[in-house]
Amino acid sequence: MGSEESEVMLQLAAEAFQAGNFDLASEIYQCQAEGARDPRGRQELLTRRADALAHSGKFTEAFAVYREAADTERLQPSQLQRLTDCLLQALRKQGPGVRRSGASVVEDSLASCPLCRSFLWEPVTLPCGHSCCKRCLEGERPPVCGTCQGGMAAEGHRVNVVLSGLLSRLYPRLEHAGRLRREGKRLHSERREEEALAKYNHSIAIAPGDHLLFSERSQIHSALKHWEQALSDAHTACRLQPLWAQVNSTTYTHMSFVLSIVTSVSFTDTAGSEEEATIDPADVECSLCMRLFLEPVTTPCGHTFCLQCLERCLDHNPKCPLCKKELSEYLVRRQFSRTVLLEQLIHKHLLSELTERQQLHREEMDELSNLNKNVPIFVCTMAFPTVPCPLHIFEPCYRLMIRRCRETGTNRFGMCLGDQRKGFADYGCLLEIREVKFFSDGRSVVETVGRRRFRVLQHQERDGYNTGDIEYLEDVKVEGAAELELQKLHDSVYELGLVWVNSLRPEQKQRIEGHFGPMPPKEMQIQWSPNGPSWCWWLLAVLPLEGRAQLPFLAMTSLRDRLSGMRKVLLFMSQSRHR
Structure with a gap:
């Protein structure tokens, strides 16, 4: 050719x-x-x-x-x-989590880093909740979690204090081998190859199944021109981890000699031979509640707490409870992912203690989710069924209250007017949380809507906020001639209300509708809801009445009495306008 x-x-x-x-x-x-x-x-x-x-x-x-x-x-x-x-x-x-020959030892040993697949040295817990070696993260550009492949900024993340100490106690031999490896890398970077080789020889004697040690010792042998030893170590590294992606330059050089074995060798667990110790429950106690970690989360500064304990502390101060590092950005993201490895270690070594701790938590949640006993009460303003009620939350006690309502799944709490003698009024409205928007300083705006009316049977307090035992109120239904009379009264009061709303200045009406929405239409079945027609509550919310004047309407269980009272108010306001 x-x-x-x-x-x-x-x-x-x-x-x-x-x-x-x-x-x-x-x-x-x-x-x-x-x-x-x-x-x-x-x-x-x-x-x-x-x-x-x-x-x-x-x-x-x-x-x-x-x-x-x-x-x-x-x-x-x-x-x-x-x-x-x-x-x-x-x-x-x-993708992550696929089992294959040479896959990450994370699937077989809790002590392995998902990036380098060697001992998890100086573990950093990422926002996703997974942990990797600090050095591995610093070498990744951009840094990517070795388990979930999620990207994150590794800068600023520090070693997980609890996890590091726990792994050192559980895997002392591997921890010692990791320390020797770090010293060997330092000596190698200083071109003190003979000393570095001695460190790696000692480290491999302790952890002979760690592919990373052989791969890095291969580089040192290559620098010393020990070609046969370098090739042997590269061969061993490939045998131990045939699908390890982080291949170095020495492995490139000798790849032509070991390609034939890459797809046929078996996988060796680098941590499988380690004789594990046991965990003392005191090693995994939250420093805030002094109980076994439940849903442990780790802050960017490397400190670990129970999720609920940390959130409660952040209600008062957006800083780490231990080192006082600023956590405002962490707070506004609300990315409180649980520290996966710590949960796995607790489950493995302290299952009975964890089961007891979880049972206690369930009992606490059951108590908090009861919407008849010890119902949380927000003491602020009047709230009405079906009417929106946006709230600005800034006091720590109410931050805790709102969070508990969300954690229990009820998403509900009571709203009552304040009372100088009892603390709060005897009647109120149950609110349902629709949405919460958080700010970096811990404040939040909570969008709620009124649901059911209630009467307070007993006034109480819990963790700084008010609670109460309550019973719910419903309108008494009428039939026959009384129902026809009620319908006529309803229609006439609705028309009076509509006239009053339309008499408002455009800017007033626009402001009201922007806050509460437009006036609801007339309902065909006025006794269908236990609270009565929605438009009644909307009108009561927007009428220029003080809370004390509105409260009796909330307590009424007769729709006729409530409509009659509203009729008197509307007629009085109409007469006052014409004077």
Whole structure:
């Protein structure tokens, strides 16, 4: 084949490769390689064919061609870049949590980092709740969680104090090996290779199943020109973790010799031989409640607390309870993901204590979710059934109250007027939380709507906010002639109310409707709801009456009496307007 024809075919192969037609590119490169006489040119064509095979996912064939290229002339690390890129891409497509040969030891040992798959050294807990080695995160650009693949900013995240101490006690041998590895890396960076090699030899003697130690010792042997030892360590690293994506330059150099074993060897657990210790319950107690961690969360500063304990502290001050680091941004995100590894360790070593702690929490939640006994009461203003009631929450006690309402799933609390003698009035309205918007200083705006009326049977207090035992109120229904009379009264009062609303200045009406919405229409069945027609409550909310004047209407269980009272108010206001 002439040189011009060969150039045309190579151009065609390059275009096919660029277009994603890797099979065609592979065939052309194969034909060109068979006719090549120059060893270096033949090797180049073989590596291009191997690249095409790798891109098409035919890794077994690709490995064989790379091996053939290496037999022709020694491969350079840069010539294996496409292979490693394809392997990485294939691994990422499988997604997190897929079990495969050489998968992360996180699936088999709690002591492993999902990024480097070695001992979890200096664990940093990320916003997603998963933990990785601090050094691994610093080496990732951009940093990505090794478990859920979620991106995050690793800067500012510090070592999880509780988790680090716990892993050191549970896995002392692996922790010691990790410490030696860190010292060896420091010596290697200072070019003190002999001393670094001694540290790695000691570390491997302690943790002989850790692929990372062999991979890094291979680099040191290479720097010392111990080629056979470097190759042996690279071979062992690939055997221990054949699908480990973070391949270094030394492994690139020797890849041509070990490609044939990558897809056929078995996986070894780096932490499986560690004889685990037990956990003292005192090691996993929240420093705020002094009880076993329940739903532990870790702040960016590395301190861990029960979720509810931390939130309660942040109600008073947006800083870490231990180190006083500012947590305003953490607070506004409300990304309180539980520390997964810590939960797993507690479940594994302290199951009975955890079960007891969870049972106690369930009992507390059951008590808080009772909407008849100890119902939380927000002492502020008048609220009415079906009427929106937006609230600005800034006091710590009410932050706690709102959070508990959401945690229990009821999303409800009572609203009552204040009372100088009792603390709050004997009648109120149950509000339902629709939406909560948080701010960086801990404040929030809570959108609520009125649901049911109630009477307070007993006034109480809990954790700084008011509570009460309550009974719910319903209108008494009437029939026959009384029902017909009630319907006439209802229609006449509705018309009076509509006249009053339409007499308001445009800006007044616009402001009212912006806050409460438009006046509800007349209802066909006026006794269908136990609270009566919605428009009555809307009108009571917007009429210029003081809370003390509105309160008796809330307490009435007779729709006739409520309509009669509203009629008197509307007539008085109409007469006052005409004077």
